[in-house]
Amino acid sequence: MPVSSDEVVIKATGLTKVFKDFWGRPKARAVDNVDFEVRRGEVFGLLGPNGSGKSTTIKMILGLLYPTKGHLTVFGASPRDVKTKARIGYLPEESYLYRYLNPGETLDFFGNLFALDSGDRQKRTEQLIEMVGLNQARTRTVGEFSKGMQRRIGLAQALINDPDLVILDEPTAGLDPIGCREVKDLILALAKRGKTVILSSHLLSDVEDVCDRAVIYYGGKIQAQGTLQELLSERDQVRITAPALSRETMDKVLEIIRADTGAEVRVDHPTQNLESYFLGVVERARAQAETSGATSGNQVAAFIRGGAEAGASQSDRVLERLTKAPPTAAPVVEAKAPESAVNNARLDALTKSEPSSEPAPPAAPAPKAADLSKANEKLSGLLGGKKP
Numbered sequence: 001m002p003v004s005s006d007e008v009v010i011k012a013t014g015l016t017k018v019f020k021d022f023w024g025r026p027k028a029r030a031v032d033n034v035d036f037e038v039r040r041g042e043v044f045g046l047l048g049p050n051g052s053g054k055s056t057t058i059k060m061i062l063g064l065l066y067p068t069k070g071h072l073t074v075f076g077a078s079p080r081d082v083k084t085k086a087r088i089g090y091l092p093e094e095s096y097l098y099r100y101l102n103p104g105e106t107l108d109f110f111g112n113l114f115a116l117d118s119g120d121r122q123k124r125t126e127q128l129i130e131m132v133g134l135n136q137a138r139t140r141t142v143g144e145f146s147k148g149m150q151r152r153i154g155l156a157q158a159l160i161n162d163p164d165l166v167i168l169d170e171p172t173a174g175l176d177p178i179g180c181r182e183v184k185d186l187i188l189a190l191a192k193r194g195k196t197v198i199l200s201s202h203l204l205s206d207v208e209d210v211c212d213r214a215v216i217y218y219g220g221k222i223q224a225q226g227t228l229q230e231l232l233s234e235r236d237q238v239r240i241t242a243p244a245l246s247r248e249t250m251d252k253v254l255e256i257i258r259a260d261t262g263a264e265v266r267v268d269h270p271t272q273n274l275e276s277y278f279l280g281v282v283e284r285a286r287a288q289a290e291t292s293g294a295t296s297g298n299q300v301a302a303f304i305r306g307g308a309e310a311g312a313s314q315s316d317r318v319l320e321r322l323t324k325a326p327p328t329a330a331p332v333v334e335a336k337a338p339e340s341a342v343n344n345a346r347l348d349a350l351t352k353s354e355p356s357s358e359p360a361p362p363a364a365p366a367p368k369a370a371d372l373s374k375a376n377e378k379l380s381g382l383l384g385g386k387k388p
C-alpha cells in the first residue's frame, strides 16, 4: 500500500452544491454538507450509487463548479487558481477525444495545451504510449479504438503534465482484467511516487485493491468514511489460516474453540479471487505460446517525477477540452499539432460549437478482425511486463 504523508492536498468543510432551476429554485441537492480530507500520496476512493454526488464533488475539486456553501481547498488554494489546476490530471467519466487523431497526436495536442515544449512533448508522448500499452496501435486513429483502448489513451492524457493530483473517474470501465490490473498497478506506482490519486468507481473490488481510504456517498451525504481496514474488518470474528491439518489435530483445535466460546465454528479452504486466478491462467498460456514481439506495458513513464510541481499555465483550456465534447463534423484538427507555443487560432477552431461547413468525412472504418486479433496479441504480450 502506498504511504501517505500528513500534507493535506484537499480539504472540504461543509461542502455543499445545490443545483437550481431557471427561476433559481433548488432542483437537486447534489452534495450536502460534506467534510473530508485527502493527504499527499494517498489513493482516495469516492463510492456511491448513481446520482449520489461523486462527479459533482470531482467537478468542484477541478474548479469547474462553484460550491453553493462550505469551503474547499486544493493544495491549500482555491480550486480555481490556475497554479492549482496545472498540478491536476483528470480522466473524465466519458473520454472526449478527437477521433481523427492517432495516440501520438492526441498526447501532443494535450501537451501543447499545457505549453510543454516540443522536445518534452515528444519524450512524454513516447513514454506514455509505451506505458499504457498502445505501441502497436499508434498509427490508428482514436475514433476506431475500443472502449478499453480509449480508457488507456485517456489515462495517458491525464498524466502528460506530470500532475501531483490525479483524478480518475471510472478508470477501469471497459478494460479487460489484464488492463484493470495494469491500471491498478499504475495507480499504486503513482502513489508510491508521492502522487495523490482520487478514484471514483462502481467496481468495488478495484477500490478495495488500491484505495487507502474511501468515502461512501448516498443522497449527496457521506454515509461512511475511513481506511479500508476500518471500514471492512469484522471485529467480532477472527480468521486463522494454517497449512492443511490432520483430522486429529483439527478435532482437537475445534474442541478447544467450542469449549471456549460455545459457538458454531466454520471450517473451509481459502480461495483465491477470480482476478488472480484469471491472470495466472493467462500468464501460463502466454509462457507456452509464441508472442509476436509485443512490448510490455505498465512501466511508469520515466518523466513522471516524485511529487514535483508541473509548470503549465494553460490548464484551464485543458479542463475545458476534457469536459466538452469535440466537434463531430469535419476534422478541424490537422494531423500534427504545432511545434511551437499554443496556437490560438487552432484552439479557437477546436472550441467552435457550430458545425463546420466542410462536408463531413466518411465515418471511421470499423476495426478489422486482423486489427482486433493484433490488439489481443498485444494484451497477452503486455503480461510480459508484469511483476512475477
Ligand SMILES: Nc1ncnc2c1ncn2[C@@H]1O[C@H](COP(=O)(O)OP(=O)(O)OP(=O)(O)O)[C@@H](O)[C@H]1O
Residues within 6 Å of the ligand: 019, 020, 027, 028, 029, 030, 048, 049, 050, 051, 052, 053, 054, 055, 056, 057
Ligand atoms: N448540471 C446539473 N444540473 C442539475 N442537476 C445536476 C447537474 N449535475 C448533477 N446533477 C444532479 O446532482 C445529483 C448528483 O449527480 P452526480 O453526477 O454528482 O452523481 P454521481 O454520484 O457522479 O453519479 P454516477 O454514478 O451516475 O456518475 C444528481 O441528482 C444529478 O441529477
Ligand SMILES: [Mg+2]
Residues within 6 Å of the ligand: 054, 055, 056, 093
Ligand atoms: Mg458520476
